[in-house]
Amino acid sequence: MAAPSSSDAERQRDKDRTRADILDVATREFADKGYTGARVDEIAERTSTTKRMIYYYFGGKEQLYIAVLERAYLAIRALEAELDVEHLAPEDAIRRLAELTFDHHEAHPDFIRLVSIENIHRAEHIARSEVLAGLANPALDGLTQILERGRAAGRFRADVDPLDVHMVISSFCVFRLANRHTFAAIFGRDMLDPGRREHYRSMLGDMLVDYLTS
Amino acid sequence: MAAPSSSDAERQRDKDRTRADILDVATREFADKGYTGARVDEIAERTSTTKRMIYYYFGGKEQLYIAVLERAYLAIRALEAELDVEHLAPEDAIRRLAELTFDHHEAHPDFIRLVSIENIHRAEHIARSEVLAGLANPALDGLTQILERGRAAGRFRADVDPLDVHMVISSFCVFRLANRHTFAAIFGRDMLDPGRREHYRSMLGDMLVDYLTS
DNA sequence: TTGTGTTAACTAACTAGGTCGTACATAGGA
DNA sequence: TCCTATGTACGACCTAGTTAGTTAACACAA
Numbered sequence: 001m002a003a004p005s006s007s008d009a010e011r012q013r014d015k016d017r018t019r020a021d022i023l024d025v026a027t028r029e030f031a032d033k034g035y036t037g038a039r040v041d042e043i044a045e046r047t048s049t050t051k052r053m054i055y056y057y058f059g060g061k062e063q064l065y066i067a068v069l070e071r072a073y074l075a076i077r078a079l080e081a082e083l084d085v086e087h088l089a090p091e092d093a094i095r096r097l098a099e100l101t102f103d104h105h106e107a108h109p110d111f112i113r114l115v116s117i118e119n120i121h122r123a124e125h126i127a128r129s130e131v132l133a134g135l136a137n138p139a140l141d142g143l144t145q146i147l148e149r150g151r152a153a154g155r156f157r158a159d160v161d162p163l164d165v166h167m168v169i170s171s172f173c174v175f176r177l178a179n180r181h182t183f184a185a186i187f188g189r190d191m192l193d194p195g196r197r198e199h200y201r202s203m204l205g206d207m208l209v210d211y212l213t214s
Numbered sequence: 215m216a217a218p219s220s221s222d223a224e225r226q227r228d229k230d231r232t233r234a235d236i237l238d239v240a241t242r243e244f245a246d247k248g249y250t251g252a253r254v255d256e257i258a259e260r261t262s263t264t265k266r267m268i269y270y271y272f273g274g275k276e277q278l279y280i281a282v283l284e285r286a287y288l289a290i291r292a293l294e295a296e297l298d299v300e301h302l303a304p305e306d307a308i309r310r311l312a313e314l315t316f317d318h319h320e321a322h323p324d325f326i327r328l329v330s331i332e333n334i335h336r337a338e339h340i341a342r343s344e345v346l347a348g349l350a351n352p353a354l355d356g357l358t359q360i361l362e363r364g365r366a367a368g369r370f371r372a373d374v375d376p377l378d379v380h381m382v383i384s385s386f387c388v389f390r391l392a393n394r395h396t397f398a399a400i401f402g403r404d405m406l407d408p409g410r411r412e413h414y415r416s417m418l419g420d421m422l423v424d425y426l427t428s
Numbered sequence: 429t430t431g432t433g434t435t436a437a438c439t440a441a442c443t444a445g446g447t448c449g450t451a452c453a454t455a456g457g458a
Numbered sequence: 459t460c461c462t463a464t465g466t467a468c469g470a471c472c473t474a475g476t477t478a479g480t481t482a483a484c485a486c487a488a
Contacts, residue, residue, distance in 0.1 A: 034250060040448065132400070171393075185348075186340070188348065
């Protein structure tokens, strides 16, 4: 490693920008068309660089896809880590966490689609990623503390596993986005209708609190 | 139209059998690899017939895929229509319905995968199917009656929409199957572990009853 | 019964258009 | 001269869909 000169730093910045550019385009393409449906040529065309560069930077289609997944998961986990609910009553804290997840998923439909796609592939790519395999959810720590506090205060039932609660929150928020198209096609209801947003958002909190305090 | 001779009937049976054979194989292939990932050649090879026959019977890859979706939805709806809970108390009826959906989804992972895949494609194929677009869920009628009974008896809250309850049930049951791979990769928990099955099955009913009676 | 025309069921081989990945050439800084 | 970075062009393979032709069953007239 040579000592970094200013031009080295510049070049590194350029490189990072090119990588980020490719990842932006690739994220949209993979989220849109799935792993098999995505076209490397298409990604290259929508990038300020060439296909050759994609192979130069990432090695291949699969490694590019894994890089896309890694960045998407890391971004979402970074946001989750900011959760701060220690000053709230347990019930309100649970509602707050549910709302955070709710908002979060709604704001990142690409991420939800990538997760769906990755599940179709039985998470084989995540398993192959050293960054992601076993990457725990930071929100889980906050959730564990909330449940602990609620239980200590005698307000929450004692037999609840944080991961189960996380699963319920995720299932509600993920389903609303991931299955909205078949749901709309069959029942004629758009789960993302802005007019119903608040209803769903508070419904999840209500359900959780009712269950935890029963 | 000639009067149906016995050989006509036989030929129709053969034809139906060939169609069903192709659909069986195609269901597995599409559920396994997704629409784009599925290979018509592969389906043909695993069938007792040839690729040309698939085009002969179904017209193309997309029409074959739609036929697979139609059959899968129709099969599941037929089972749902058998729900009979009028003799149960509203709380028990809700639990029964939730368990039926829970068991059902668990027993039909291929169907869940097809639904996930179809959502990745924004339900464009379902929308194109005359059979499926607007095919309501028979279980929804049962659910509506249960909620009505519970409300009339003063045991259930009044402000609950059947479709919302259906959504909660579906989200829980679907998430458990559809997202099990990424969930396992990241949290190290297999949501389909038989040892946890009863826990999840009753947890869903508990949650619903807690919410509806709150 | 036999010959003939007709139609549905079926098949192998092919085509046209992609699709990932690579070989090669080049430029320019250290 | 070596290394990183980049562009062009191509090759090997794959895949949905088609073409052109075969087989088998049947209807009906002679």
